Amino acid sequence: MKRLSVLLAALFAAAGLHAGEVQVAVAANFTAPMQQIVTEFEKDTGHVVKLSFGATGKFYAQIANGAPFEVFLAADDTTPAKLEREGLAVAGSRFTYAVGTLVLWSSKPNFIDAKAEVLKSGQFNKLSIANPKTAPYGAAAVETLKKLNLLEAVQAKFVQGENISQTLQFVSTGNADLGFVALSQVFQDGRITSGSAWIVPADMHEPIFQDALILKRGENKPAASALHAYLKSDKVRAIIRRFGYGSR
């Protein structure tokens, strides 16, 4: 009996030391940097992070219907603003953690030239984009094509990913020759990791501000506020930049 109580006390003490756990919803385009950030965060603070990756619109629906997320890193700034307005997030916790960069990418080397003439030539089977209705990178892709006066010409070749990860997957499996994806997905340490790409100049579309905030469920949770603060640190900003994001 005594042994058991000692064991229980030890378990509770361990849990107490372990501070806390935080459940985080993360926009799919931020998957790779977030994994790195969380590894550092857990090492530095001892908190444990549970990550879910997906489409921002889907997370909105889940959060509005009681999903247990405590911190949300969205792919846009309108969804977090909406959550804040509707009282589903902690007021004043919203900030831009990254500015997204759009890239036209192909898994084939030398398929895309420096000026993206391939889009004009029409020499490709499919163009993969994220659903422009729900995904900011999809909307930015459509805006870019409009600006190039190519939207009508290439629209028939659109295939739509459910989120930015699937958009990339259509291209990386070779099923689509081209795709507009997030630079962070195909970029590391200052260069494109494979295939060929055209980094879309920032003036081709409205900037993709990606906002993060603490949700109602994360209010007064030490692990949630610790992560929130950590995202603003210089260490994290450096990681985010390495993946090709801009900052505001």
Next chain:
Amino acid sequence: MLTETDLQAIWLTVRLAALTTFILFFIGTPIAWWLARTRSWWKGPCGAVVALPLVLPPSVLGFYLLLAMGPNGPVGQLTQSLGLGTLPFTFWGLVVASVFYSLPFMVQPLQNAFEAIGERPLEVAATLRASPFDTFFSVVLPLAKPGFFTAGILSFAHTVGEFGVVLMIGGNIPGVTRVASVQIYDHVEAMEYADAHRLSAVMLAFSFAVLLSMYLRRNQPRKEA
């Protein structure tokens, strides 16, 4: 009411389900017949393969199909060499996927119906010098008619209810691969809940009506007897 894109999605879904069911009648019938009649050791493994889509997550099926039908996959290489291009993101790609996906819903009711006929009617037909073909068309088919009805309804309804596989290989193209279930998903993601409700209600009413028609019909002969 329903928007034009909703109607387009519904029409596409109906076309996909009808075509899939039609093809499945031709593929499923011989498989079911063989499974019902054979004493071969292969009956077990073949039955298991046919039933796989019942238990496999659609993501597994979608993943394999995407790779197999892609430009570097075996099916993709074949379709390309035939000058057909590749199947993902096309209506025919969905048809092929749906045939796999709904196969057990065609084969199993048919197999049950064939097994229920038993040896006797076939032996009688044989003594009357009916050829196997003749026996199949004039004895087996009429006797197994309720089985065909059930198999057809289930295959159709199951294809209408398909979502995961379509999401993985469809590419969400309006009028080509954006079926009703994906359209609903789209509405929900875009926070268009009113549209999602309308189309969901249509799907619910349709599914209930289909199943009701099957159960009513299934109960009928018993009443007559």
